[in-house]
Amino acid sequence: MWTTKTFLTKTKRGNVLKIVREHYLRDDLLCGSAACNFCPHKDDELVLEANPESLCGLFDSNHYLILDTNVVLHQIDVIEEDALKNVIILQTVLEEVKHQNTAIFQRLLEVIGNKKRKFFSFVNEHHKDTYVERNPGEKQNDRNDRAIRKAASWYASHLSIKNIDGQFPQIVLLTDDEKNRQLAHDEGILTCTVSDYIKNVNGYPGLSDKLSKNVIPESCSKDALYPAHLTPTQIHAGIRNGKLHQGTFHASRDNYLEGNATISGCEKSILLQGHIGINRAIDGDIVAIEILPQEEWSKPSDIVLEDKTEDPGDFLEEESQLLTISKADDDITPTGKVVGIIRRKWRQYCGILLPSKFPGATRHLFTPAEKRIPRVRIETRQSDILASQRILVALDSWPRNSRYPLGHFVRSLGPIGDKDAENEVILLEHDVPHARFSEAVLACLPPDNWTIPEEELARRVDLRATCVCSVDPPGCTDIDDALHARRAAAGYEVGVHIADVTHFVRPHSALDREAAARATTVYLVDKRIDMVPELLSSNLCSLRGGEERLAFSCIWILDENAHVLSTKFHKSVIKSRAAMTYEEAQMAIDETSRNDEIATSLRLLNKLAKKLKQRRLDNGALLLASPEIRFQVDSETHEPLDVQAKRIVDTNSMVEEFMLLANVSVAERIAADYPQSALLRRHPAPPPAHFNAFLKAASRQGFELDVSTNKSFSKSLNEAVIPERPFFNTLLRIMATRCMQQAVYFSSGSKTQEEFYHYGLACPIYTHFTSPIRRYADVVVHRLLAGSVGADATHAALLDTRAAQALCDNLNYRHRHAQLAARASVALNTHILFKNREEVESAVVLAVKRNALQVLIPKYGLEGPLYLPSDKFTYNEEENVQICNDIVFKTFDELTVRLTLDSSNLQHRKLVFQLVTPFIPGVSYVQQTKDDQMEVENVEIKTDEKKRKDLPETKNKKKKKSKT
Template identity: 55%
Template sequence: MLRQKIFIKKSKRNNILKIVREHYLREDIPCGVEFCSPCNILVANNNDHNFHRTPVLLSSSSEGINGLHKSAALLIPDTNVFLHQMDVMEHSLIVNVVVLQTVLQEVRHRSSPAYKRLTECIAEPKKKFFTFVNEFHKDTYVEREPKESANDRNDRAIRQAALWYQQHLKQQQQQSLEDDDCNEDVVVILLTNDVENMKKARSEGIISYTVHEYISNMMGCTDLKDRLAAIQEDMEVDGKEKDLFPEHLPLSAIQKGLKSGQLLQGTFQASRENYLEATVNIHDSEQQVFIQGRLNLNRAVHEDVVVVRMLPQSQWSHPSSLIVDDEGEKPDEEDDDDDDDLQKKLARTMDKHKVPTGQVVGILKRNWRQYCGILQKSLIRGMTRHLFVPAERRIPKIRIETRQAEQFENQRIVVVIDGWPRHSRYPQGHFVKRLGEIGDKKTENEVLLLEHDIPHSTFSESVLACLPALPWIITAKDLSTRLDLRETCVCSVDPPGCTDIDDALHCKQLASGNYEVGVHIADVSHFIRPGTALDSEAASRGTTVYLIDKRIDMVPELLSSNLCSLRGGEERFAFSVLWEMTSEARVVSCKYTKSIIKSQAALTYAEAQMKIDDPTQTDDVTEGLRRLNRLAKILKQKRVENGALTLASPEIRFHMDSETHDPIDVQAKELRETNSMVEEFMLLANIYTAKKIFEDFPDCSVLRRHPPPPVNNFEPLVQVAKLKGFHVDTSSGKKLADSLESATTSDNPYFNTMLRILATRCMMQAVYFCSGTLSQADFFHYGLASPIYTHFTSPIRRYSDILVHRLLAASIGADASYPQLLDKIKIQNVCKNLNFRHRMAQYAGRASVALHTQIFFKNRVLDEEGYVLFVRKNALQVLIPKYGLEGTIFLDKGENKLGEYNEEENSQRFGSHVMRMFDKVIVQVSIDASNIQHQKLILKLVYPKIDGLSVPSVKELNCKMEVDKNKDKNKKEDALDTSWSSVVKK
């Protein structure tokens, strides 16, 4: 059956166009139910059709578990069910579901994450989700009526499809009874959370329930009931509840305010140190707006896109020097006396250094996700409403309803937010799933990966199907198209235990006296072709994630640790950059080529350093390393002279127990000359590659920029240097580098390192971008003092490098051009994902270090040397270089304030003693296990000795224990002597 729609449309050039749209309707689209013989015959006879050909298998497990009906149920959910109750629909008990084409299209249009989850349910055979193309079935297609909204038309289409299923299956069941076939009695149920839609469905004779009604009547399904998301109607109150927050502006007022400039739009960034403070990064601007106070935060959650109104300058404030946590549960009806008192206390210290301050007046986009954490049980016995404490400190506590509180004790669980009504102190949400026991290493790693949105599932069959077959060999065609460098003395230098070796080096002397220097990078792009499932997966993951005890690969292990890894003694494909250099490290020429190499040695940094330092070793590998090391020192000196920054960040290495895989020792990473040697040649290869691809592809090159920090970012650095008698000039990268180089003291050898660590924290994040989206002046890499830069040297672990390899291959004619690389909009979107993935990988790595540090200190109490990194009003933040970790010494002891804070000098006075930034201290390090959600290191001051704050050292405690033990021993001996004497006397 063919239907036509004809309408007239005016083009941009005012031409009148007649548009004819044809819509084909069919009678041969099957319903997908197993016992429906006519539809199954259709499937058998029409193999060329595109409709879903696998029939729904009615599950006996669905019978009798719902009190509403004893029969097996065939569920037809509407769009809102999949948008808001996906956690319920994914549960194993929800089977036999018809997904209408109308619903699938709406979900795809309104929510990409929900659509992805829905398609995964459809693809899972056990779920028995069947896609019915109701828009092309002659009995279920409905025309949109005059003045009918698209939403109302879609609701009517869903009801029509449900009615057809009800009548169609009833007819088949009656036919089965006449034929004496024994088939199940099936009831068709329309699930909806739209009350009006449900009323209309029931008036039309369709069995319809809300999701809450249907699930609440399922017997013995507590876990499923806990997954029910609270709908907006459930959050509304009858007016008796007190509003705790201001009402958000309507969308019309927001749009008008944004257009006039009275309102600003940006991303909400909650503070880690004070739950009553946040910053909004204004979009398309470097402006930041400070938000302080519960009412001004106005229910915004970390990463939400919000609208802010600036406060009058007289009400501006600045970030507090207090560290404040949201401790304990507060009832909604309780006044905010504590919060108000805290805000007044903050306001009294805000007279100077005020920053632009505003208030949240609207939420444009909620960027809520699934949150990991623990349940904080209600103190009232028998209550089903409890608080959930997220692992991420910047997320507020979430109120959920669950009947499984007892089972969730000592468990990590996952929760999502459903909404945040004005009368509620906390957002409201629902339980999704449990992860495992708190403290279990596997569970904690899972939390870490989920919290940082790290894709860590196993690679799919479609991805693995893209891998080359084994055994893999180099063919004659490969030899004819690549430069054969197998006889060149190439070697790799990497950290110990590295299996994804993606770079190697060589250096040999030429007859002219110059050197040929080669950087050889694994040719991953040879194996990962654009448009394949493997390419899509690598682009989605973006980067390999390195945790302390595991690695989450960007590409399957066959590539990362085998075929692409430049292992010693094995022939591998490479992409090589070859320079001719003088002995002064001046580049005479540069060549790029696809090559075949055979690494002569896969060395660690320590092994390479030993070869260089041992005068008795004169083999080709060692001589090559010595040449490379000498040239690298010259290259580094040139970079520093040009203004490149040498910054610092504390890095540590864990020594793991071979059986338990728990850390048994922690130490700071030792950096050798060979670390710097490799780094210099990787930087050089990246810079030269960036120049080459930008020269040939000025509009679509994948580059990396490091924006210069705003001047106010350097205030803490300048202030602390000034207090120590040094002037730090931040007017340019070169002057900053010179200032840091000269800031040294004889009495504190770690001072300069501390200063560089602080300078690192002042920096902006480096980001990937497409060259066609920015002016060339914005390409500058501040940290490297390079006008142009990219990433080329790690394609095994970074997708950005694969894109650069493809551009470079097209540039030198080594591979066909890639059309999708010429679309700068698509490339920029890929770069945005890469920036996000790279940032999350960094955070996950740091979280893994923190987790293993906690495990290491679990049963240990140690005294360690540290330095005061920041002085707060109520705390000292201390860095311990040996472990590369930070901790906090709190100065408030109940009602007693131990120090006097000087905001101007950023110092704390304790009687005659003053503590300032970078002061050396001895601290006692242990684990605070009282807060099982946010377990943290506890630092106690050992030295300098300050009354009310310092504690005895571990050595003193051990001596005291030994003395007490001897006293006890002497008492026992005395008692024994006395008792024996009495026996003798008798």
């Protein structure tokens, strides 16, 4: 049945330790080929076809392919295409790929898992006939190459057993290593280079575009433009003796010839300037840096520099003109240069093609949408088609003699300007998983006509008779919270009922894994990317009015002053009386003639919420603000029609207060029951340095803010009011929000009790419990709480601290990107809105920069730079003001600006802000004069996460229709 021989593999490590491992060689491993007459295959174990069709013009006969490691590593995009079939992936290759690049390894596993592709993974390392032992003095790479050749020749002879000559498939080894090809040829194995093979594949046009242009970067020293990178051993030695430093490279958004690198254990980041200084590092790469001697240090230039539109060919410009370095200034920063790359962090980039000027050329430049990424040179024959499309490109290498990195075309996303293509770009650039739900996931769903089964009713507390209602923004279809309140024997009984998503999303199911990977629902202006399939998010889990739904309830007894007397949690069945909007609920409260159950319940809730809020504010919770806007979207075309700031009514904060109370109650419970693995949310206090600029600006307006604690900060914010400028206080709060740090999820085992503190809410412990339909964190918290109250069983992964922390890391990452994607979507829609119009609006100065004012338009919540020509204005650094004759601009000043859209650059369309009043000749915008030398820059718009619910109502209606 098993084991035949024992082999000992010896390795040496660190302080010379001899490791002896067993290595069993087997005779029961299958070859996976239908042409084999020898192995005892079962039907489902046959992967490779008996008569694979030959696609390649170079080989007439049927054949299987064997790939070597470098082919897989470099040409994964080609492998992912459907063209190549009947491929044998050896374990030697699989292990090496796994060791070198986990991302590619995952992609390879996916291909192997796809039954249609007919990829077979053969365990050659444990097969008794294909195992090779490393010879004394032989390099590991050479041994692996030998193992691959051995497996190839074994396959050839194995398939010939009991087969007639010419009737069985040949084996073709694809490798780019010339020496390996020669050796294989000597051993009688058919070989070919990848590019030769792919270029001769018939029937798949465009396949050769995807070939990676991989050149070993350091080898070509001829006409080198860049200095060579150091080898890994040199880098290692350099870092050890302190000459080099390891850091992450961040390219500058504004200046393509500048960037900086953050080094752990070093406060200031290191400045890197110029082609040579950056030396082919790309944003995100981990690089080795040599710090220059102090006399060569310079300071970050504050000019905006974009790469030229034309392809200048392979030479580097004179940089002295591009980088104006004035060394007289005091604020020079440590400057260094990149001497080696430790690890590339390349991903696939969206962007557009800049076709070459010469017709028929195959080499073109590609401009990524992300400004921090340099242009990429790619090779394609389809440039005519691709020029008008958004495309996805992967990077391959950056040889020394090429001005730009080399890459290859991956796929097209759609025409430029098309709404779907633009949304796709947003989702891809922010790494939002947005593929359709797979069959395995959909199989986990209950049937469409699912109703609550009897045994479930018996197990739960029946609250169907209670007057529960939900309050949400208009057009919201994923209602995950509902409330009720009534008088009780001692005080008031208040209940928060949350959709019971975990009843449908069972742990370890395909649905659960997909939801965990997505982590959050992403809300774009005209599109929602669901975390769970729509049947759950908009129907079975959504607490719709008048329908019986499963819920997880949190019920308190509160006294007259809204102090919690007792808390209990249980699973329940509810029947919501009404699903109201904020305005409807507000009307029900205000209309004194209404005395039905819903209205009284709402009034009670509102009264208690106000007391809760007051107490929270007294404890030092911060009321922060961010400009929120919502789009009115055309029902047919989904084009935005108008934009306006959001209205806030009393009921918004009523719902919010009870959600906060529920979250805090649940957090206390799970933290007590799971000291090692409870999922909580913390908000660290901002470091004092973040406040410097903000405090300066406020004091110029005559307000001294105290930021020592959140309590004193909150108090001084409340007092900073200018009666004649009602917006001023909101503006202060908007700016205070920018000084804050991000709140993050964490596992209770990874932090001490003091670190649990939530600064913004001023509560010692906090979590997310109330939105399980759209956040995976809440799903986990539901499971923890269910285990804690005995409503459901716990499972192993739930109790593991390490697993919990890994989960939190993913949640934080996805949440950040979901927010960024939502912002990018708002920016996109703003651009569409302003395509054919201009507006003159009042604006406020948020910040004063060297060559611009950062302004905010309260009506739209838009923010952007207003550029000031340097010949008219002088910048006073000390006072942080811009002066032109007798006009002084400082933070918080009010002005009027004109808004237009600049579409001259398709990739980065921008909103242009121009000054209208106060009037300055030659600067201010005057009707009917073209002011064309204004420099412009991209606009950033901040919106709150609550914007999620502002989906166009019509769209939801449509979906409902199509379902019925």
